[in-house]
Amino acid sequence: MTRATILIVDDEISNIEIMNAVLEDDYEVCFSTSGEQALETARTTLPDLVLLDVLMPGIDGFEVCRQLKADPLLADIPVIFTTGLGDTADEMRGLSLGAIDYVTKPIQPAILRARVGNHVELKRLRDQLANMAVTDALTGLSNRRQMEKALHSETGRLARTGDWLSVIMIDIDFFKQFNDTYGHPAGDRCISMVASALTRAVKRASDLSARYGGEEFACILPGADPHGAQLVAQEIKLQVQSLNIPHERSQISPFITVSIGVASARCLPGMAADQWIGHADRQLYQSKHGGRNRITVAEFDNTAEYCPT
Template identity: 60%
Template sequence: MRQRAVILVVDDEVSNIEILSEALEEEHDISFATSGAEAVRVARSLLPDLILLDVLMPGMDGYEVCRVIKSDPLLMDVPIIFTTALGDQEAEVRGLLMGAIDYLAKPISPVIARARVRNHVEMKRMRDELAELAVTDALTGLGNRRRLEKSLNQDVSRLTETGEPLSVIILDVDFFKRFNDAYGHAAGDRCLAMVAAALNRAIRCASDVAVRYGGEEFACILPAMGHEQALDVAMQIKERVLLLGIPHASSDTAPIVTVSIGVATAACVPGAVPDHWMRVADSQLYLAKAAGRNNVIGTTFDATEVLPH
C-alpha cells in the first residue's frame, strides 16, 4: 500500500472540497471530483484508498456513484464515507446498505473528519495486509492462485475501457517429479524458490503480477503488453532459469533444470472472458512440452470467442 493514503473527495460544491482538503492534506494525498460521472472516472484511474462522497449532487447522485463503485471489481473494496446534510436516519440506512462504511454530517467538522478518515484508512491498511497474506505463496513469496484470479479479473475489467492487450504466461518446471524423486523435497522447494526469483526478475513493470499457480507451475499477468513483448519476457524467463544451472540428472531435456512456457495475448474488449487467457496459455504450454520442452510457444486469440472445453 502507498505510504500516504489517497483520499478522493467528491462534491459539487467547491467550498466543501476546500474544507475537507484543508482538514486532511497534512496526512493524506487529496484528489477531487465535482460530479458523479467524474468521480467514477477518477476513481478508476487513481484507485484511491478512501472516498468521501456527497449524497446530493445533480445528475448522478452519491447513491448511484456508490452503486457503480461497489459493483466494479476494480473498486469494490474502496471504503466510502458519505457526506450529507440530510441528517435523517432513513438516508443513512440506505447508504450503509449500499456499502458505505460511515457518514459525515454537513457542515463538516475538520476535527471529526480527520479522526474518522484516519480510523478508516488504518482499518483499510490492516485489511489490505491480511488480504496480501491470503494471496501470497509461503514458499516462493510470489502471489498464489487467488492472487492470479483477482488480478486477471481486475486487469481485464480495467483494460476493457481502452481496448489494450493483456498477455498471460504459464510455465512449468520440466520433469519436476523426477527432480523431487532424485534430490528430495527440500531440494525441490529450493529449486522452486530459485525459479520464482528468476521469474520475478524477468518481469518489467510494477503492474505485472507473478504467481505460483500450483505445484511446479507458475504464471505471469502482463497488462497492456503486446504479444511480441510477452514472448520476449518469456524468453528472458527461460534464459534466466538456465543461468541458474540447477543440476537435474533425471531430465530428458538437459542436465540442468529447464522450463516450458506458453504465452497467450488478446485485446481486452467488451465481452472478454478472463478465464480464456489461462486456457489458451495452458494450451500453448502443452505445445511447448510436446515440442521437446525448454521451449516458448505463444499465440494471440479473440477473448470473446467460445473456446472448446
C-alpha cells in the first residue's frame, strides 16, 4: 500500500523536526515554513493530511485553512491545527473553518501519532467510498456520473487554450440477442471483456473510459483531433474483435462486434459539455444504421452553438 503523505506547516524548523521524527517511519513527510508556501506545496503534492501551525508571519494558519477549504482540489484534505495557544475561541474558529482536530504544543509523540493515524485512516475510507460512487461495479471503469463530471472539467480546462476534445461512444452490436441466447451471466462477462479491451485501446493517462449504461461505453480524449480520435476508435474495434466472443445470433459476424461514433471539436469558453455527447451519439446512430461494426467520425461546428460567458 502506498504510504500517505503528510504536509507539516510551521515557521519554526525545530517544530518541523520534532513532528518529522515522530511520523517519518510511517508516512511520506513534506514541509513548508510559511502559509504561502504551504498552499503551493499542497497543490503540487496533494497531501493526505496537513498539520498546520496557527501563528505564522504573513498568512496565518486560519487563512491557509480557509483557502484550502475553498479550493475544490484541496477541500477534502483533513487539516489538524498545531498550536500552543490553548484558547477555546481559537479552537472554535479553526473548527468552524473546516479543521478536524487540534494538537497542542509541546508535541506529545504518542498523541500526535495516534491522531494522525486515525484521521489518515478515515480519509482512506472516505476516498474508497467516493471512488465506489463513481466506479462501475461490473467493469471497474468510471461510471456515467464520473464521465459527465470529467467531461465538464475538461471542456472548461481546454477552453482556455482552444484545444481539441473528442468523445467516443461505443455500443455492443445485437447485445439483446446475445443475452437472450447465452444468458445474463454470459452477458455480464461479455461486458467485462469489452471493458478490458477498451482499457487496452485507450492508453493515455489523460483519457477516460466509462461504462455509459447497459452495453454502451464512452471515452473522453482531451487534446485529440478527429484523426487522433479515429485512430483510437480503430484500436478499440480491433481489440474487441480480438476477443473472439462467439455471437451466433449476430446478423453481421459470428463474433461480438461494436459500433462506434466519434465527435470532435475545439473547445471554446461557455460551450456546454453535453454537446460532445449529443454529437457522438448521433455518429453512433449513423454507424448502427449504416450496417454496424463500423466507425463514424465527425468534427462538429461549435461556433453555431457557442454561447460566450
